[in-house]
């Protein structure tokens with residue numbers, strides 16, 4: 001089989017898996033208990049927080065462990081906006097974790113504006129400049145789009161937010177572990193990340209919250225995560241997340257070069273087969289290839305590839321029940337005759353050059369069979 005849906009989730013790194021085991025089987029003590037049996041867990045949590053903070057240029061006390069990207073996005077948006085008299089600005093190309101959290105604060109009376117994106121799925125800083133007011137409390141724009149991989153001009157967007165007295169949050173779920181991410185260089189106040197997108201376990205992530213940011217707690221209960229996110233710590237998964245992030249960051253450059261090569265092989269091969277397609281996005285995140293194929297239907301391509309044991313995605317994999325054209329493809333205004341035939345191939349650590357060529361060959365077979 002060929003798994004090429006790494007933007008949806010990645011396989012767990014073996015070192016990360018092995019780092020988890022002692023905290024599941026031997027050192028299983030509750031890390032918040034005061035006795036000596038919990039010392040190993042406590043120490044591991046401290047080290048993981050330090051490792052993760054270092055990789056994004058943060059302080060350890062600015063990292064808050066969560067259950068993943070969805071929770072981090074919800075916390076950042078609701079924790080700032082629920083009960084606020086201010087308004088907020090986000091974009092039309094966000095993941096549903098952000099869009100639906102915005103809908104929730106809208107129901108509480110918060111005004112939310114949705115910035116458009118250009119043909120390459122990029123939110124233009126000018127658009128933010130036009131809409132931002134002194135009443136804007138929060139701006140939330142993703143670092144890299146999950147459907148097409150476009151990287152956003154975060155430094156410029158955050159500067160505009162700050163010049164107008166607003167906080168800046170970014171959903172960096174697709175970026176962390178795949179591209180350099182520094183919260184200080186980019187002037188980010190809050191950043192969401194999720195371990196399963198960088199070969200860590202599912203159900204664990206973090207929210208970076210800049211020191212001094214006034215945010216409401218996500219969950220009330222025990223004193224974990226500085227009293228802001230109660231609940232017994234998932235030590236094993238947190239440790240594995242730190243190992244996976246460290247490993248991805250150490251090999252970032254070589255991974256990027258390898259993934260770019262796979263992209264090129266696939267694209268060249270499709271062109272050689274005379275497939276009429278548009279490659280979407282600004283080629284930001286390495287390995288993320290969104291193709292809109294003329295005259296095809298994304299769902300059909302996905303199922304035909306599935307029969308060949310090739311696993312890719314249409315639109316957004318987090319939303320596979322929604323069969324209509326995704327909000328991102330709509331926001332980018334992909335021409336109608338191409339839009340329906342959109343699929344996303346996302347290569348990762350396990351993919352080879354042969355995989356890239358095989359996927360292109362399989363797509364050509366399917367398309368030529370339709371003629």
Ligand code: PLP
Nearest residue numbers: 068069070095097146173194318
């Ligand atoms: N944000 C983006 C950009 C994503 O791609 C995803 C998952 O696909 C999420 C948020 C949700 O993350 P999680 O699956 O950890 O809840």
